[in-house]
Amino acid sequence: MANQSAVVVGGGVCGLVASLLLRKRGYDVVLLEQASQLGGLFCSIKDSSGAAYDMGSHIPNATGIQELDHILFKNADDATTWNRINKLCSGNYFAGDWDLSSPFPDARRLPNDVYSKGCGELIGLNQIPQSEFIYQYCLESLGVVFTESIVAPILRKLYGKGVDLAGLTMEAGLFGFTRILALPADVTASLKSLPAFDSKLGYQTEQDFLRRKKQDNLQDVEYFYPVNGQGIGHWVAELQQQVEQAGIEIITSEMVSKICHTGQKVTSLELGSNRVLACDLLFWSAPPFIALNAMGLTPKRGKVELRTAVIYHINFDKPLLDTKSHYLWVWDDKTDIFRLTLYPNLNQQSTHNHLSAEILCAADEVSEYSLECIVDELKAMQVVADDAQVISHEQQAINNTFPVPTQEFKQLNQANYELLNASVDNLIISGRYSGRCWRQAEVLVDAFESIDKL
Incomplete structure (x- = not known):
């Protein structure tokens, strides 16, 4: 393996970790990132008061693979820097009220007549649907009433009021709201022994959940969050430090203009600056169509809609009212907010209420939203006290960050992945861009397994 060169394209967490894994296996590695800094969506920002914020709820967890976890959380035993979280706490706001014990919307909050009719439908649906489309799946799983009163409004909140619900694939349910709370707790616990009901109902008591966890021999998952006031961006900083200490060259603010290949082998990469990088192995952690263009191949094109994430980062003069939850889902259709991250509960050393x-x-x-409106909604939901004042804040608008998951989008991605994968042999494509996985831990495990096969 000596003297073989590897280029990792994409300097997010996956690219950083892939660089270290390849270096450990003897490759001379160059890490390339188009942006001016590494980390991607795992970067953090600070407001004028010094409060740190993340670009969403980013709370990494251990993977169970010793070599991988040692890289990811090398310094996690340092209690002055890291909070080790044995139980991640989440809840949800639906139908005008909070449930801080479950992330799933509670159908029992619907009007009595709607709820009763919905339960009658749900009980009669005892087969696991096979549809690839989330709306049809929910009709066959939850029934018309619960689909229309719970799931459809959430889909419109996430993907647009005018979205074609029937055209959304199952990937639209990434956040888990196709499972709901309904029926008495003991009835739910019994029904969940049946696969069709297990997939659509959530446990209502922790005792029932723990009993099932023991029955299925599920292992505890440990989560981690920095407590040094730097946000999740500190995780990126630690990974970057490992990369630098390993002797890996990092190139930022640079892009690939050409991927040179002979037959089925990538031989080198030409950069926008005209620099040429020798390449015996290419790890690609970016959209495949970019690589296809750089190889002189024609990617498949089609209609793709990408949503913009608007994130309001707010620091108050009074404590947040929820002192338990790490993050919260907002399923209620009276607000466009869909998720909250409560930093004081992630970092109990924090001096901010943010x-x-x-x-x-x-x-x-984006311009339709305002700080005043968001603060009013937070107060109406009793996230903060009515007399709480904003002392500092930041707003971020991240364009093209979240795809509307249609069949065309799925087929487009798959076609470009398959074309790229078939074009050369010495290439690894990150799992996120292959359609195999989406969540960060799954992407990292996929990268580890791909590299471990070399």
Whole structure:
């Protein structure tokens, strides 16, 4: 393996970790990132008071792979820097009220007649749907009433009021709201022994959940969050330090202009600066169409809609009222906020009372939101006290960050992945861009397994 060169394109967490894994296996590695800094969406920002915020709820967890976890959380035993979280606490706001014990919307909060009719439908649906489309899946799983009163409004909140619900694939349910709370707790616990009901109902008591966890021999998952006031960006900083100490060259603010290949082998990469990088192995952690263009191949094109994330980072003069939850889902259709991150609960050493409120919208809708409106909604939801005042804040609009998951989008991604994968042999494509996985831990495990096969 000596003297073989590897180029990692994409300087997010996956690219940083892939660089270290390849270096450990003897490659001379260059890490290339188009942006001016590494980390991607795992960067953090600070407001005028010094409160740190993340670009969403980013709370990494251990993977169970010793070599990988040692890289990811090398310094996690340092209690002055890291909070080790044995139980990640989440809740949800639905139908005008909070449930801080479950992330799933509670159908029992619907009007009595709607709820009763919905339960009648749900009980009669005892087969696991096979549909690839989330709306049809929910009709066959939850029934018309619960689909229309719970799931459909959430889909419109996330993907746009005018979205074609019937055209959204199952990937639209990434956040787990196709499972709901309904029926008495003991009835739910019994029904969840049946696969069709297990997939659509959530446990209502911790005792029932723990009993099932023991029955299935599920291992505890440990989560981590920095407590040094730097936000999740500190994780990126630690990973970057490992990369630098390993002797890996980092190139930022640079892009690939050409991927040179002979037959089925990538031989080198030409950069925008005209620098040429020798390449015996290419790890690609970026959209495949970029690589296809750089190889002189024609990627498949089609209609793709990408949502903009608007994030309000707000620091108050009074404590947040929820002192338990690490993050919260907002399923209620009276607000466009869909998720909250409560930093004092992640970092109990924090001297700030700060949170992030996330919204997904079209790029031309960003100006429709205001700090005053968001603060009013937070007070109405009793996230903060009515007399709480904003002492500092930041707003971020991250364009093209969240795809509307249609069949065309899925097929487009798959076609470009397959074309790229078939074009050369000495290439690894990150799992996020292959359609195999989306969540960060799954992407990292996929990268580890791909590199471990070399």
